[in-house]
Amino acid sequence: xxxxxxxxxxxxxxxxxxxxxxxxxxxxxxxxxxxxxxxxxxxxxxxxxxxxxxxxxxxxxxxxxxxxxxxxxxxxxxxxxxxxxxxxxxxxxxxxxxxxxxxxxxxxxxxxxxxxxxxxxxxxxxxxxxxxxxxxxxxxxxxxxxxxxxxxxxxxxxxxxxxxxxxxxxxxxxxxxxxxxxxxxxxxxxxxxxxxxxxxxxxxxxxxxxxxxxxxxxxxxxxxxxxxxxxxxxxxxxxxxxxxxxxxxxxxxxxxxxxxxxxxxxxxxxxxxxxxxxxxxxxxxxxxxxxxxxxxxxxxxxxxxxxxxxxxxxxxxxxxxxxxxxxxxxxxxxxxxxxxxxxxxxxxxxxxxxxxxxxxxxxxxxxxxxxxxxxxxxxxxxxxxxxxxxxxxxxxxxxxxxxxxxxxxxxxxxxxxxxxxxxxxxxxxxxxxxxxxxxxxxxxxxxxxxxxxxxxxxxxxxxxxxxxxxxxxxxxxxxxxxxxxxxxxxxxxxxxxxxxxxxxxxxxxxxxxxxxxxxxx
Numbered sequence: 113x114x115x116x117x118x119x120x121x122x123x124x125x126x127x128x129x130x131x132x133x134x135x136x137x138x139x140x141x142x143x144x145x146x147x148x149x150x151x152x153x154x155x156x157x158x159x160x161x162x163x164x165x166x167x168x169x170x171x172x173x174x175x176x177x178x179x180x181x182x183x184x185x186x187x188x189x190x191x192x193x194x195x196x197x198x199x200x201x202x203x204x205x206x207x208x209x210x211x212x213x214x215x216x217x218x219x220x221x222x223x224x225x226x227x228x229x230x231x232x233x234x235x236x237x238x239x240x241x242x243x244x245x246x247x248x249x250x251x252x253x254x255x256x257x258x259x260x261x262x263x264x265x266x267x268x269x270x271x272x273x274x275x276x277x278x279x280x281x282x283x284x285x286x287x288x289x290x291x292x293x294x295x296x297x298x299x300x301x302x303x304x305x306x307x308x309x310x311x312x313x314x315x316x317x318x319x320x321x322x323x324x325x326x327x328x329x330x331x332x333x334x335x336x337x338x339x340x341x342x343x344x345x346x347x348x349x350x351x352x353x354x355x356x357x358x359x360x361x362x363x364x365x366x367x368x369x370x371x372x373x374x375x376x377x378x379x380x381x382x383x384x385x386x387x388x389x390x391x392x393x394x395x396x397x398x399x400x401x402x403x404x405x406x407x408x409x410x411x412x413x414x415x416x417x418x419x420x421x422x423x424x425x426x427x428x429x430x431x432x433x434x435x436x437x438x439x440x441x442x443x444x445x446x447x448x449x450x451x452x453x454x455x456x457x458x459x460x461x462x463x464x465x466x467x468x469x470x471x472x473x474x475x476x477x478x479x480x481x482x483x484x485x486x487x488x489x490x491x492x493x494x495x496x497x498x499x500x501x502x503x504x505x506x507x508x509x510x511x512x513x514x515x516x517x518x519x520x521x522x523x524x525x526x527x528x529x530x531x532x533x534x535x536x537x538x539x540x541x542x543x544x545x546x547x548x549x550x551x552x553x554x555x556x557x558x559x560x561x562x563x564x565x566x567x568x569x570x571x572x573x574x575x576x577x578x579x580x581x582x583x584x585x586x587x588x589x590x591x592x593x594x595x596x597x598x599x600x601x602x603x604x605x606x607x608x609x610x611x612x613x614x615x616x617x618x619x620x621x622x623x624x625x626x627x628x629x630x631x632x633x
Contacts, residue, residue, distance in 0.1 A: 369399030
């Protein structure tokens with residue numbers, strides 16, 4: 113049976129109750145604000161005084177290491193409060209009345225504007241609250257990670273420029289910044305002065321030009337730069353690769369192979385780069401060879417294979433390859449098997465997408481050539497019945513170190529049974545809509561492998577599974593904490609789910625069965 117649910121930490125319980133108290137105060141203030149129709153100024157002064165007093169209490173009493181956790185909880189509860197306000201509104205109620213109530217809730221979010229906050233993701237904040245953070249974000253002097261998301265989506269970049277610059281000016285401790293669509297060269301110049309310790313930046317889809325490269329190279333600690341869908345040309349990326357001495361990742365960039373060719377031909381003084389991640393949809397055999405020569409620390413390679421341009425066997429020259437993503441190839445014809453035979457001993461993560469001709473033999477080869485594999489993903493692959501007798505004896509136990517499996521491909525049930533029946537250390541399983549599952553199949557799997565390390569199971573769809581499998585998993589998987597998407601099992605009735613959850617509550621199992629869309633909340 114799963115682990116018994118334990119009481120929360122006292123500090124966690126106190127934090128949640130404190131946030132709940134803030135929501136109660138907001139609900140009590142709403143009628144008072146509605147009654148101040150004739151003199152709205154007095155009502156605003158009173159609300160402001162309450163917010164200032166609460167902010168002072170939270171800032172002094174909540175320890176810094178709990179502030180991010182408290183911020184997440186407060187955003188969640190205030191979001192729910194806004195929804196309750198919406199549902200309680202009458203159909204013919206005036207917009208002024210609605211805004212008056214919502215403004216009380218939004219004012220409470222100002223409690224998060226503290227120097228103790230370390231992480232802020234604007235996209236996870238309700239849109240009604242965001243304007244407050246944009247206006248007063250300069251109070252967040254302790255931020256380490258800031259995600260401004262897409263802001264105006266590129267439609268009002270000029271209008272947002274001043275706001276962004278004012279926000280970033282006091283953030284001397286910032287280490288990571290995400291700003292899509294609205295980043296400009298002017299913002300970068302201000303950023304290089306106000307945030308000298310940046311290590312990660314994501315300016316995807318922004319209107320940046322080659323002029324921005326010279327500014328970025330002034331940030332000496334920069335390790336990750338994402339510039340996909342910007343106006344930066346190959347010349348700019350070459351300059352970035354050469355001058356940014358600590359750069360390890362530039363995200364997906366389809367012309368990176370051409371950049372390596374140009375550096376090799378025109379910069380003989382550059383003996384090596386510190387890149388550790390290579391992701392492209394256009395690469396040739398020569399590009400992979402240069403990658404092995406110029407990037408000795410390369411660990412992650414993601415390729416869209418074109419058999420007319422690239423021989424996958426060139427991958428064997430990459431010494432430290434540990435994460436391999438292959439798209440659009442044939443397991444045997446394109447020699448994926450041979451690559452794994454040579455490099456599989458180093459691989460910890462393997463992602464195969466739109467890979468054809470995977471049969472039982474192919475899965476066995478993966479299990480034998482990649483003994484340290486911890487993560488395996490099969491997306492939209494063509495899995496076929498074995499065309500020949502597969503190996504019966506194994507030199508090493510198959511998938512003995514596999515911990516994560518994402519299986520989103522239609523396949524014979526024997527393929528999935530083989531993987532799950534042998535992966536004794538599996539902790540995470542996600543099965544797509546086309547994967548066949550049944551009670552009998554899981555019964556056979558659990559007889560071979562009780563999956564005692566399994567923590568998270570997501571079966572997105574099933575035509576054959578019944579509620580009995582859910583009970584069987586609860587009995588066998590002692591570390592199970594998440595069993596989601598049971599609602600998508602076609603043979604499971606609503607009342608059976610209710611009874612299952614009632615049993616989990618009564619026995620105090622530490623298992624979450626809420627749908628994924630609710631689990632994040």
